[in-house]
Amino acid sequence: MAYKITEECIACGACKPECKNGAIKAGETYYGEIIYIINPDRCTECAGWFKSPRCAGVCPVFCCVPDSDHKETRKALLNKWQKLHPGKEPVEQPD
Secondary structure, three states: OOEEEOOOOOOOOOOHHHOOOOOEEEEEEEOOEEEEEEOOOOOOOOOOOEOOOHHHHHOOOOOEEEOOOOOOOHHHHHHHHHHHOOOOOOOOEOO
16 A cells, blocks of 8 residues: 655655655645655555665654555555556565
8 A cells, every 4th residue: 555644744854765756745734834745646665666665664753654545455566666667677675
């Protein structure tokens, strides 16, 4: 399933450069504070790149969490990765 960023986001930006799919951007305002958001159409939980989601691994406040509204199998995540990166082969690197 895709990941999402909760309202606990402190807008540190640590997650954005970790996303090789370009799924993370600054966007929503929560009580006057800008937080980052994850586009579920681009999020593959890092399938194709890494064994686990990098955004969750670098978030200092643990606000990158699975989005239960966007459940997907590993196969579906890899298919999405292929569409985002046509002509490339998935590379699963160690975390």
